[in-house]
Amino acid sequence: MSVSSEGALPVAVRAVGGGQEVAITGRIDVHSVPDVRLLLHEIIDTGNGDVHMRLAGAEIGDATGLGVLVEAYNRARRAGRRLAVVDMTERTGRLLRASRLDRALVLRDGEDAVPVVAVTA
Template structure:
């Protein structure tokens, strides 16, 4: 699956269906609806950990944070764990400032078989 919003501003590539997604660009208000739908579909499509690779994510606004929290909640209700992988420093600082680092699980390296 590949979803792009606002030109090349945001893209999401589903590398391993229901297991690993790579986010690129900005996760903001213009990308929120498409990102929310793609993440919901990914949660529903698999089981076990759902890894979001954020290495190429340029930034996140408040709406984008809401999308991540919503995906975290949906994953939890489905018995899955959402893991943010390779979080860029600026996004990590925002997660700490908003204390979402206490809610959203992060990893420096994903140990999911889907990443192999």
């Protein structure tokens, strides 16, 4: 497991069967998004397989937090990969549903759970 030394948010990245798991802890907002964006770009561009984002310890603070998820989803799709949000808080799940991002992102309740929502084009 590696932990990012950049930025304000602790981010742990580890290899999982067929992809990477990214665990973000803290508030994802206008102040932390640039660092999160750089890390996600690196993971998507240099890895392979699905990207599992663990957001149980994260709080999406504003629209830029949602925007970085959409950007990562689009980048992963262009790279032939899928982005799955796993272990999110109840608040994050409500926010993704309210913004209708649940229609684009693959949402999973746990690591081995069946996708709640399929990826759409």
